[in-house]
Amino acid sequence: MTASPTTPSTAESRKSLIKLDGVTKVYYTDELETHALAGIQLDILEGEYVAIAGPSGGGKTTLLSILGLLDSPTSGVYLLGGQPVESLSRSQRADVRNQRIGFIFQAFNLIGDLTVYENVELPLTYRGMPTDERRKRVNAALERVGMSHRTNHYPAQLSGGQQQRVAVARAVSGDPLILLADEPTGNLDSANGEAIMELLAELHGNGATICMVTHDPRFARHAERTVHLFDGRIVEEERGDRATTDQQELRESGFGIDR
Amino acid sequence: MKTAQESHGADGLVTSFLRDLRYAGRRLRNNLGFTTLGVLTLALGIGATTAVFSVVNGILLKSLPYPDSNQIVALSERTKSGGEMNVADPNFLDLHGQSHSFSSLAFYSNYPSTILGGSEPILAGIANVSTDFMSVFRVRPLMGRVFTHDETAPGGPASAVVSFNYWRDHLGSATDINSHILSVDGRSYQVVGVMPTGFHFPDATDVWLPSSISTAATRTAHNLQVVGRLKTGVSLESARTDLDLIYRRLKHDYGTGMDAYGFNINTLHDEIVGPVRTPLLLLLAAAVLVLLVACTNVASTLLAAGAARRGEIAVRAALGARRGRVLRQLTTEGLLLAMLGSAAGLALAAAVLKFMQLLAPAGALPQSGTISLDGRVVTFALAMGLLAAVLSSLFPAMRLSTESITHDLVTRGDVGGRGRVWGILVASEVAMALLLLVGCGLLVRSFAKVASIDPGFRSDGVLTADIALPQAKYPDDASIATFYQQILPELARLPGVKQAGMTHHLPLSGSGENGAFDIEGTGRASSYTYYSIANTGFFRSLGVPLKRGRFFDDRDRPGTPDVALVNETFAKQFFPGVDVVGRRVRNLANDDWVYGPDRWVTIVGVVADMHEAALTSAPKPTIYVNPYQRPFKARYASLTLQSTVPPESLVPAVQAILRKAAVPATFATMDSRLSGAVAGRRFSTSVLTFFAVIALLLAAIGIYGVVSYQVVQRTREIGIRIALGAQPASVRRLIVINSMRVVALGLVVGILATPVLTRALQSLLYDISPTDPGTFVTVLLVFVLVALAASLIPANRATRIAPMLALRSE
Structure with a gap:
């Protein structure tokens, strides 16, 4: 992620x-074969802010997990930065997650026994970054999310909104290619939710590529593009105010988009 | 793509390790209950293992405290049954002259005797040694010199070398040692040397005297204990071959005149520690089993704790931690826990060691003075800690680090399969604890059998005093007989004394002698008889009943026909079907050289058998001669006093009487001697029982922990069952049956493994089969009861789950 503020370039x-x-x-169970994703075609451009929306069980989280190399597709091709990821070993996938992807989870997923500083520092230690540089980056990331005054606090001593800010700082501290956010406002009240969305928007404004899973259309609107998933398939893509797929199908399914 | 992670050199690795360590420390501090339990559990395992190892280290692993001590060997002659006996004088001369394997070869014989000439007469250990004795050990005297060839030649100058303790305590650390003359067995010896502190071989020798070979001795009189030092480069095996050749030559030359069946050679270290090697190794194996049980326990606890950390581990993985990195973090925690366990274990080992030393009275363990928590033991404890860390944390860490990342990040649910792993861990614990319990059960039953053996004498209320009459004051048979005639009635008159007696060989004292003899009318007896000297007071004070005939009485005086008593075994063996009373024997090999071969001894009575050699060996045929008629060997004897007061309280009065007669003594109650006879067994049994109880306790904690965790995991399911009308009993049954299934698996595995244990135990058991069904059934019952109790507590808790609360807990 580029740290300097830039204007998002055009898609072209x-x-x-x-x-x-x-x-x-x-997913295979004893007697059941569940198709969580079915023939997904998706392009995310550098600096783009994409929201993945859809009803519960539609495949949003599965898609995000595959994008984040937390899970592998059953079939199909996934190119990250132009390179296929299927053939990567477990260690290589760990390195990719560490260096190219930043995660923000709904439940924050901070480690309770680590301080705010140590939580943000954690992915950088996995990278083997020298201490000085690590310190610089952690401080910058915490400054960016407005949490530099809480470096020695433990997660339990922070509010939900503050925890999520720390989680964002942890995600951006390593300067990843893309931020993957899974319902980042899901565990927050609306004020804190809005604040986090503003923070993501600010990061995007500074050039970050973001892919966010959300079931809340109000937050999806912050994205440049919204991809709607239903039954493991992309049923609609919205870019700005332009819907590109069949609204009728969504209405028939009972899943409508609140405009 | 870049795949290296934390590849920034050794400094980085150290920093990273320290960070892991800091984090591990914080986690352990934040989970104090878990940490305390884990540390205590590991401390029990490591402490037990370390304590036994310190004994093994001191006794089996440490060399004897002599230069190149692995070259020092002990030689003996082989009996027909493959046993060992001392070397006959002429055979020693031949070995000395013909063997090419030794740089030094020496003999010694040791016995307690009264030493006069120091600050006070004392009963001390004397060793008669040949010239090369000191050079076998390569120990230089602290002061003065050791013996010259002249001194060890027949009729040579009488000189003595004393121990450091004797020099310090009885010669006042004198620098003019040559001015001190000691009187031992009526002969005066000039002190010529002082050995350095710590040198006491053999046993607790205080005075070494020069000795020469008896040219009159035969090849069937086995008097000498022999030690040697192998020449550099000569192996034990080649020395054995050398000895075999010599034996064949001697056997060819002397035929039946030589009753040995070969020569034995062994390292002196093995000779000294051999008898305790098997029990000690067995105890070490038992302690290692305790450690394994402890590790398994901690592993299952870590696995349970890990369940609560799956989210954290998943986050770490999502942030790019490789599996190895997660593994390292988790094992660092295990390592820290184990190191804390090691430290606590070392402290515990010191306490366990004290406990073990209390159980093992002096003399029960050879070389016990070298037992300590030294550097090797500390290293061992740390190594055990490392092993514990690997065993207890690596498996849970591997397990946790391989589980699905996404699942934990998103659903936070249980991926399943852990129950099976726990089952395996608990079953392993049960199997190992069962092995220990079976071993303990067998030893306890065996010990009970030994303890219930009737020794053939009463020990309660009996005081014993070992004495050696100084030759200077008691130069001949008459004076020895007079001593007993005067002293025994005087002792018997002491308030609280009912009977006073004497014997040459006190039962269970470890001493004893046997030899050939002739039976009137039939000639040489078919086998040897054991020989002792005892008066009537001895039998009465020990409550040994007369079975036939009479005891010695006033008729049996010096000058009247010699009389003897025999035990029942003697009568049955040598006079089957006929009355032994009135029969005559002579030419008793043990004293015919004093009293002549033709002096007949009439058997006047038969006394009951006693287990004189050992409780576990059958009574031997024994003849007891009358001390007033054949007192020569009675110079060395034990007094026995049957009292109506606590026997220890008699010591000052007895000591005063003996002091007047210039006879030093060492005292012990017969009870303590009897107790000492089973000390070795009691030691092994007590220590193994201690370990088995710990293992059972750990297994119970393991079962309790796992069942408790399963109850928590199944809260919702149990809630649903209760909501649907399940009775508490059926919920309890559900939980208990589930747990007992795992216990049953462990018990089966344990039982299948018992042949390995019982084979090792066989040599330690007495009158009990290694597959004793009673022991197995008892142990299984105990285990099932303990496991039931451990499962019932959490199972009862499950029955009290509030359905609505449980259903909301999802």
């Missing part, structure tokens, strides 16, 4: 950062 001038081609994900 941006390169593809993530490309999914025919990605499927099937």
Whole structure:
């Protein structure tokens, strides 16, 4: 992620950062075969802010997990920065997560026994970054999210909003190619939720590529583009105020978009 | 793509490790209950293992305190049954002259005797040694010199070398040692040397005297204990071959004149520690089992604790931590826990060691003076800690680090399968604890059998005093007989004394002698008889009943026909079906050289058998001669006093009487001697029982912990069952059956493994089969009861789950 503030470039001038081609994900249980994702085609461009929306069970989290290399597709091609990721070993996938992806979770997922500073520092220690540089980056990231005054606090001593700010600082401290946010406002009240969305918008304004899963259309609107998932398939893509797919299908399914 | 992680050199690794350590410390501090339990559990395992190892280290692993001590060997002659006996004088001369394997070869014989000439007469350990004795050990005297060839030649100058303790305590640390003359067995010896502190071989010798070979001795009189030092480069095996050749030559030359069946050679260290090697190794194995049980317990606890950390681990993985990195973090915590366990274990080991030393009275363990928590033991404890860290944390860490990341980040649910792992861990604990309990059960039953053996004499209320009459004051048979004639009635008159007696060989004292003899009318007896000297007071004070005939009485005086008593075994063995009373024997090999071969001894009575050699060995045929008629060997004897007061309270009065007669003594109650006879067994049994109880306790905690965790995991399910009308009993049954299934698996595995244990135990058991069904059934019952109790507590808790609360807990 570029730290300096830049104006998001137009879609035409941006390169593809993530490309999914025919990605499927099937879960097998004893008697059941569940298709969580079915032939997903998705491009996310550098500097783009994409929201993935849809009803519960639609495949949003599965998609985010595959994008974040937390899970592997059953079939299809996933190119990250132009490189296929299927053949990566477990260690290589860990490195990619560490260096190219920043995660923000609904439940914050801060480690309770680590201080705010140590939580933000954690991915940088995995990277083997020298102490001085680590300190610089952690302080910058905490400054950016307005949490530099709480470096020695433990997560339990922070409010939900503050915890999520720390989680954002942790996600951006390593300067990743993309931020993956899974319902980042899900555990927050509306005021804190808005604040986090503003923070993400600010990061995007500074050039960050963001992919956010949300079921709340109010927050989806912060994105440049919204991808609607239903039954593991992309049923609609919205760019600005322009819907590109079949609204009728959504209405028939009972899932409407609150405009 | 870049794949290296934290590849920033050694400094970085150290920093990273320190960070992991700091974090681990914080986690342990924040989970004090878990940490305390884990540290205590590991401390029990490490403490037990370390304590036994310190004993093994001191006794089995440490070399004897002599230069190149692995070259020092002990030689003996082989009996027909493969046993060992002392070397005959002429055989020693031949070994000395013909063997090419030794740089030094020496003999010694040791016995307690009264030493006069120091600050006071004392009963001390004397060793008669040959010239090369000191050079076998390569120990230089602290002061003066050791013996010269002249001194060890027949009729040579009488000189003595004394121990450091004797020099300090009885010669006043004199620098003019040559001015001191000691009187031992009626002969005066000039002190020529003082050995350095710590040198007491053999046993607790205080005075070494020069000795020469008896040229008159035969090859069937086994008097000498022999030690040697192998030449550099000569192995034990090649020395054995050398001895075999010599034996064949001697056997060819002397035929039946030589009753040995070969020569034995062994390292002196093995000779000294051999008898305790098996019990000690067995105890070490038992302690290692305790450690394994402790590790398994901690592993299952860590796994349970890990369940609560899956979210954290998933976050770490999502942030890019490789599996190895997560593994390192988790094992660092295990390592820290184990190191704390090691430290606590070392402290515990010191306490356990004290407990073990209390259980093992002096003399029960050879080389026990070298037992300590030294550097090797501390290293061992740390190594055990490392092993514990690996065993207890690596598996849970591997397990946790492989589980699904997404699942934990998103659903926070249980991926399943852990119950099976816990089952395996608990079953392993149960199996190992069962092994220990079975071993303990067998030893306890065996010990009970030994303890219930009737020794053939009463020990309660009996005081014993070992004495050696100084030759200077008691130069001949008459004076020895007079001593007993005067002293025994005087002792018997002491207030509180009912009977006073004497014997040459006190039962269970470890001393004893046997030899051939002739039976009137039939000639040489078919086998040897044991030989002792005892008066009637001895049998009466120990409550040994007369079975036939009479005891010695006033008729049996010096000058009247010699009389003897025999025990029942003697009568049955040598006079089957006929009355032994009135029969005559002579030529008793043990004293015919004093009293002549033709002096007949009439058997006047039969006394009951006693277990004189050992409780566990059958009574031996024994003849007891009358001390007033054949008192020669009675110079060395034990007095026995049957009292109506606590026997220890008699010591000052007895000591005063003996002091007047210039006879020093060492006292012990017969009870303590009897107790000492089973000390070794009691030691092994007590320590193993201690370990088995710990293992059972740990297994119970393990079962309790896992069942408790399963109850928590199944709260919702149990809530639903209760909501649907399940009775508390059925909920309890559900939980208990589930847990007992795992326990049953462990018990089966444990039982299948018992042959390994019982084979090792066989040599330690007495009158009990290693597969004794009673022991197995009892142990299984105990285990099932303990496991039931451990499962019932959480199971009862499950029955009290409030359904609505449980259903909301999802």
